[in-house]
Amino acid sequence: MLTVYVIRHGETEANKNGVFQGHLDVPLSKAGYKQAEEVAKALKDVRFDAVYSSDLSRAYETAKAIMKYQDCCLIRDTRLREVNGGKLQGLTNSEIGERFPEFQKAFSEHRYTARRPGGESFADLDERVQRAMEDFLSWNKDKPGSTICVVSHGGAIRGILKLAEPDPDFSRGVVGNCSISVLQHDGTAWKLLKVGESGHLACSEA
Numbered sequence: 667m668l669t670v671y672v673i674r675h676g677e678t679e680a681n682k683n684g685v686f687q688g689h690l691d692v693p694l695s696k697a698g699y700k701q702a703e704e705v706a707k708a709l710k711d712v713r714f715d716a717v718y719s720s721d722l723s724r725a726y727e728t729a730k731a732i733m734k735y736q737d738c739c740l741i742r743d744t745r746l747r748e749v750n751g752g753k754l755q756g757l758t759n760s761e762i763g764e765r766f767p768e769f770q771k772a773f774s775e776h777r778y779t780a781r782r783p784g785g786e787s788f789a790d791l792d793e794r795v796q797r798a799m800e801d802f803l804s805w806n807k808d809k810p811g812s813t814i815c816v817v818s819h820g821g822a823i824r825g826i827l828k829l830a831e832p833d834p835d836f837s838r839g840v841v842g843n844c845s846i847s848v849l850q851h852d853g854t855a856w857k858l859l860k861v862g863e864s865g866h867l868a869c870s871e872a
């Protein structure tokens with residue numbers, strides 16, 4: 667049995683302002699650092715065998731806050747990055763609509779497979795993060811009862827949760843900053859135990 671705690675990074679100014687970050691390396695905001703400390707405290711009594719994090723600073727800084735209360739290795743994995751937005755990165759939704767109307771049309775018709783100019787589709791993202799999760803499962807298979815932590819991004823986490831519950835209509839939405847989701851693998855299949863819990867956050871609406 668492998669238990670996986672999946673944490674979204676803390677808030678950034680880009681999150682607050684509706685800017686598409688993708689692979690841009692945007693730092694945590696002041697509120698984001700506070701959220702990272704709050705989720706770290708919420709998890710301090712959980713003993714992780716490993717913590718895996720996106721290498722982008724907003725996720726990695728969140729992971730480092732969690733590590734203050736852990737005694738295990740912290741491993742950066744580029745496969746846990748957010749979807750690569752290509753030319754759309756750094757733009758708001760309205761700016762994307764103005765500058766890339768062809769993509770907006772394709773995205774409205776084929777949300778899952780429409781590839782961002784110079785970047786990825788959600789299908790590409792899901793394949794990438796799910797491959798990482800299968801590796802994490804393999805790497806920890808010889809440790810019965812292992813518990814690991816994965817620190818990633820909103821779109822990437824949606825792809826991770828699909829391992830347990832496919833969501834072709836995107837009805838689940840994106841989990842909040844520094845929320846906690848939990849999956850388990852019983853040796854045969856993934857099971858979803860918790861999605862986007864944020865009660866540990868003093869400002870859970872951020």
